[in-house]
Amino acid sequence: MLAFLVLAVLSLAVPSYGLDDSGCAALGGTCTDYRYTTCKAGYVTNKCAGDTYRRCCLNCDATCQALESSYATYDSSCAASGGTCKVTSNYCSGSYVSGKCGGPSDRKCCVPSSGGGGSNSIGLSYSSCAGVNMVLRDGWGARPPKYTNAMHTPVSQVFIHHTTGSACYDQDRCSSLIRSHQNYHMDSNGWADIGYNFLIGEDGRVYEGRGFDRQGGHTQGYNSVSIAVSFVGDYTSRLPNQAALNAAKAIIDCGVQLGKVTSGYRLKGHRDVGSTACPGDTLYSHIRTWSHYS
Template sequence: MNFLFHVQEKMRFIFAFFVFADLCIYSTLAADCACATTAVHVRDGAGTTHNTLTTLATGHCLTFKGQRQTVAGDSWVNVDYNGRDGWIHEGYVHIQACAGSGSPASSAVQLPGCPHIVTRHEWGARSPTRPHTLLTHTPKYMFIHHGATPFCHTKAECTQMVKSAQNYHMDGHGYSDIEYSFLVGEDGNVYEGRGWDAVGAHTLNYNSVGLAICVIGDFTNRLPNDAALNAVKQLVQCAHDNHKITATYMLRGHRDVGATACPGNKLYELIKTWPHY
């Protein structure tokens, strides 16, 4: 009796071990990603009534968490977006093995060759009051702005300035979100605004044909520091190399197309010496 009992227990252990090992191997080797077949919103819940977390660019992927929900007859897939639950309409993604067999998908905003981009989730962005409108064509303009605000030199300071900008744009101007595509601080970081693929509210009459980078601070009487300038130049080059702006894009200051002092005299004089101005 005791002998049979021990044999049965040992067999149970061996069976459990191989089941566990099989699950571990599967989870390591068979990670799937949801890859966008066109630019598509990632939402904080299944269905179009939920807030937009980001816009996933064509060909970019997020890790598929294995869950689906059907809302109003449409299937939505659950993805990981910087540690948060995201949901994408399944009609606009293809589920496939992640690049690198099990490695997490790359960020939708951090493209090859870009400087470090602090995502909306990282800096604590509010959700837009309505979904972003997607750009319908590759932008042909890259606009440079300044915030005409105090400067920031650390990630903590710049994060607070970006939050303040979003609050001002949404609560003061009544916009659905922060105005700019990206912001840059003198800490050398780029901060995600509306990102690569959304229409902004930065440059009147040009929002649907241009992206905008705002350098945090007031550059009427001095230039941004090297950390900020290098980040701006790298971001523009990254946009060009990843086809987020046209090959023949035009670099412009805000004042070139509007009655404003933006981006400040010193910064404006500098960007006029840059390529594509």
């Protein structure tokens, strides 16, 4: 009887939220590691099971999405400083700065700290890299990863891939295609995230996949010792345009500059180490002329 009373008292003393994700679900939100995904409507703490990094991302409904789009038209000052505008309950690897973003007062510019700060690769900055027009994960609407494995850098190998399928020539179309590739990798293949470290659109932009600091899922047997740069589209019978080729070289050079890729790295096509036609006959012939190909 005494044991029953003790258990009853303890059950009253323990809050229902935080033991599982029901508190977040009751708000219509989703529990995720807030370091890796920007939540447009903001995060709420103490509604999710797990460690302190796992927080409740509130749902951004149609009204929220429309407001966010209108706010974004005033975000150019933040973008020019290499930052990202978001509600301040989101993770920021550097510091929040006021007066650079559209929208309410709690929507501020997250400016990466010196040498650091992407939405995916925490503590890493691309803003100092010449020729890199980077779209971070939240910029193309990435899903949070199921889990992550840290990459030991610098890596000494770079693999070139192509996604196959349609190419893209503007950020909206590239983002849509990359989301579909991520969905396929995660839902059909059962992978933790989109497989590539970076993707290249024929809009000349670099799209952050797993970044420099996380192991990819792209080249069997080499994922822990290499990065993969994948061109969006099928390059069996044609080359990517010059803007895309330049962007691919720029992100590799950026990796060298940031100490994530060795200066004497070896470049290969996916087919060099696997039974595949990737990255397409025409693109493969072209990368064999690049100085680090071996």
